[in-house]
Structure formats: structure tokens, C-alpha cells
Amino acid sequence: MAKRPYDMPSMTSLACFESAARHQSFKLAAAELNVTPAAVSHQIKGLERDLGRQLFRRHHRGVELSESGAYLFIAVQRGFEGISDSVSQLRIRAERTDVVVHASTAVSALWLTPRLATFWKHHPETIVSQHVSDEPVATSNCDLSIEYGPLPDDVPDSIRPLFNGQILALGSPAFKEQNRIETLDDLAHVPLIHLTAEDRDWTKWSDWFEALNTDYEEGRGFWVNNYVVALGAAQDDMGAVLGWTELLGDRMATGKLVPLVPEGIATPKDFYVRIHPDAPPSANRLADWLTQPLTMRQSAFG
The missing domain is CATH 3.40.190.10 (Periplasmic binding protein-like II)
Known part of the structure; x- marks a missing residue:
């Protein structure tokens, strides 16, 4: 059997532990997770056996974190926060219709901006923002980028040639x-x-x-x-x-x-559109439109 890449207890026990530690209460954790307090207690006892550490001090009025529990709580909370942020970003990207395009000052002023004005008339549901900079493109800041350079012999699907001249x-x-x-x-x-x-x-x-x-x-x-x-x-x-x-x-x-x-x-190199990872579907639509011949773009408006 293949060894798991992470030395982790069950995610169910960690979720119960995180909620109980945050609320300092098994009862409130159970209400949040929609399970019984006994189920929460059972998961945490199993986690304590797995770790060989007591995570909570039990009192007749409730529970409080032990030193080991506080150490684990900080680590688990950071991990859950990171996962939550990533999931939120993915959901936002899946739902949004806006596109961020990176272009140099020259390309933006001379070529891209006039064409975006026409694109908006045909696709008013797509909001296009420009990130204009003459510095190298940062992929985290945009969905598309207009770039100038040599095209590879085997052009990937993420790159759409524009023009050379x-x-x-x-x-x-x-x-x-x-x-x-x-x-x-x-x-x-x-x-x-x-x-x-x-x-x-x-x-x-x-x-x-x-x-x-x-x-x-x-x-x-x-x-x-x-x-x-x-x-x-x-x-x-x-x-x-x-x-x-x-x-x-x-x-x-x-x-x-x-x-x-x-x-x-x-021109020794080519201008092209690059579609960056995790770009929304509307980015592909804009890339397709920008790479159409000018006559085809104009005919779309009669």
C-alpha cells in the first residue's frame, strides 16, 4: 500500500478539534458541525490517542486547551485558513465574468484599447480591466497578457499569435x-x-x-x-x-x-496573446476575439 505524503490524522477529527478549540466547547462545536456532542468527544479522544497527547483539560463547566492542544490549534487554524482562502478564490474565479489584461503602454494605447471599445459593444456582460505596465508580466496579476517575443515551434493552446508585420x-x-x-x-x-x-x-x-x-x-x-x-x-x-x-x-x-x-x-518577433492559468472562460472568449481578422470583428456588428 502506497504511503500517504502527509503525516496526518483524519480530517474529520481535525475539523471537530478545530471547532471545539475555537468555541472552547464540545457542545457548541457539535451544533456548528450538525453532530452530537458525543460524536465530537469521540473524534477528539481518537485524535488524542493517535497523538499520544491530551489536547483538552476537561472540567465540569467545560473544556480548555492544553499546551499541546494550543500548539496544534494554531497549526490547524492556519492550514484551514489557507484552504479557505484558496477555495474562495476559485469560487470567485469560476463565477466572475471580468478579465484582467496585461499590456505594455504602447500596445495598450495604440492597439488594445481601441479594440476593447468594440469588444464591449458586442460582449457587455464581460468587464475588461487593463494592467498597463512596461515591466515584465506577473502571471498572478492578470488573466491575459499581450506579449512580444519569439513563438515556439509547437505553439501551446495557451498562446494565440496576433501579428508581426x-x-x-x-x-x-x-x-x-x-x-x-x-x-x-x-x-x-x-x-x-x-x-x-x-x-x-x-x-x-x-x-x-x-x-x-x-x-x-x-x-x-x-x-x-x-x-x-x-x-x-x-x-x-x-x-x-x-x-x-x-x-x-x-x-x-x-x-x-x-x-x-x-x-x-x-519584425523579428511576434505579438501574441497568452492565456494564464486559472483564467475565467471569458478570457478565452476575449483571446479568440482579439485574434480574429479585423474584417471578421467588424462584420460582427453589421
């Missing part, structure tokens, strides 16, 4: 005209906006020029640690910025940012 050199129309940018060589000699955010493996200007076999020496430029700020600076004619086409489709469509040269590179 191209990385272009973008700037304002005025910046392009003022600096007479036509070629990669022209671009290499104008102010460039650099992203210095930590924990983000974004493609840098040096990576981009190298992929296009173009010499580049870092000169005049503008450094920021937030991609949305970098885009704002580019729209204000301060310099050229690297742009992920799938993130910046709206700004490019309105002409706020334009390609400065025709060349670009394929």
Missing part, C-alpha cells in the same frame, strides 16, 4: 520634407528617436540599419523610455522613429506619421 522608419510629413529624406543614407544623418525602455527587446536603430546593410553612426538624437512619448516626439517633427506597422496603422492611415524611406524589415 514590418518595422519602418517613420516621421512627420514636415520632418521628411525639411530634411529632404529620400534614401537610407539620408536617413542615417538626421536626428533619430531612440527607445531606452528596460525589459523590452525592441529592435533598435542599429539593428534596423544593420538588417538593411547600411552603415550607421549614432549622432544627434532624442532618447526616451516610453514608446508613446517617442511617437509624440516624431509627430512634433523632432526626429525619425521606428514603427511597427500593425501597431501604427491608424496613425499612418491619417498621415500623422509617414514612411521616410521605402525600405523596411520584417
Whole structure:
């Protein structure tokens, strides 16, 4: 017979002991557990025999914990409290319809938030909250996360690819005209906006020029640690910025940012949705919706 992994007496005896210790009464414990006082007394006597210790001092007016009983009561109460907290969390997660999504500042502002507005119109019963941070995702803080990185060859069900696209050199129309940018060589000699955010493996200007076999020496430029700020600076004619086409489709469509040269590179990594353990069913619904082609999402609303 396989040995049990825990050196534990019966859970029934522990439940009777915990209730009797908390109430300092076998009678009140029996009422709480919906059994007879004799049944409670029988379970505790069995527990005392098992442990070889007296857990209660019996008096004609009631009972009180012995030193051994007080020691065990603290341990049992902590264990029951931990189990109770976990059960409560599981019940809340099973019943709730809200979803917490983690995304970087850039992904939230440029891609996710506009799409959530449309999702809410079609699924008003699902409350979506965003956890916006440029720090690495903490799985305990969210149900879904929008991430950027290499996809494994065998993609698990918990990961849904979103998009990749191209990385272009973008700037304002005025910046392009003022600096007479036509070629990669022209671009290499104008102010460039650099992203210095930590924990983000974004493609840098040096990576981009190298992929296009173009010499580049870092000169005049503008450094920021937030991609949305970098885009704002580019729209204000301060310099050229690297742009992920799938993130910046709206700004490019309105002409706020334009390609400065025709060349670009394929994004070396992918944007994807990760579904975290214990996420509610509504998280899968949102993940499925986000990964649909834009035309399918629009058709859902006629």
C-alpha cells in the first residue's frame, strides 16, 4: 500500500478539534458541525490517542486547551485558513465574468484599447480591466497578457499569435520634407528617436540599419523610455522613429506619421496573446476575439 505524503490524522477529527478549540466547547462545536456532542468527544479522544497527547483539560463547566492542544490549534487554524482562502478564490474565479489584461503602454494605447471599445459593444456582460505596465508580466496579476517575443515551434493552446508585420522608419510629413529624406543614407544623418525602455527587446536603430546593410553612426538624437512619448516626439517633427506597422496603422492611415524611406524589415518577433492559468472562460472568449481578422470583428456588428 502506497504511503500517504502527509503525516496526518483524519480530517474529520481535525475539523471537530478545530471547532471545539475555537468555541472552547464540545457542545457548541457539535451544533456548528450538525453532530452530537458525543460524536465530537469521540473524534477528539481518537485524535488524542493517535497523538499520544491530551489536547483538552476537561472540567465540569467545560473544556480548555492544553499546551499541546494550543500548539496544534494554531497549526490547524492556519492550514484551514489557507484552504479557505484558496477555495474562495476559485469560487470567485469560476463565477466572475471580468478579465484582467496585461499590456505594455504602447500596445495598450495604440492597439488594445481601441479594440476593447468594440469588444464591449458586442460582449457587455464581460468587464475588461487593463494592467498597463512596461515591466515584465506577473502571471498572478492578470488573466491575459499581450506579449512580444519569439513563438515556439509547437505553439501551446495557451498562446494565440496576433501579428508581426514590418518595422519602418517613420516621421512627420514636415520632418521628411525639411530634411529632404529620400534614401537610407539620408536617413542615417538626421536626428533619430531612440527607445531606452528596460525589459523590452525592441529592435533598435542599429539593428534596423544593420538588417538593411547600411552603415550607421549614432549622432544627434532624442532618447526616451516610453514608446508613446517617442511617437509624440516624431509627430512634433523632432526626429525619425521606428514603427511597427500593425501597431501604427491608424496613425499612418491619417498621415500623422509617414514612411521616410521605402525600405523596411520584417519584425523579428511576434505579438501574441497568452492565456494564464486559472483564467475565467471569458478570457478565452476575449483571446479568440482579439485574434480574429479585423474584417471578421467588424462584420460582427453589421
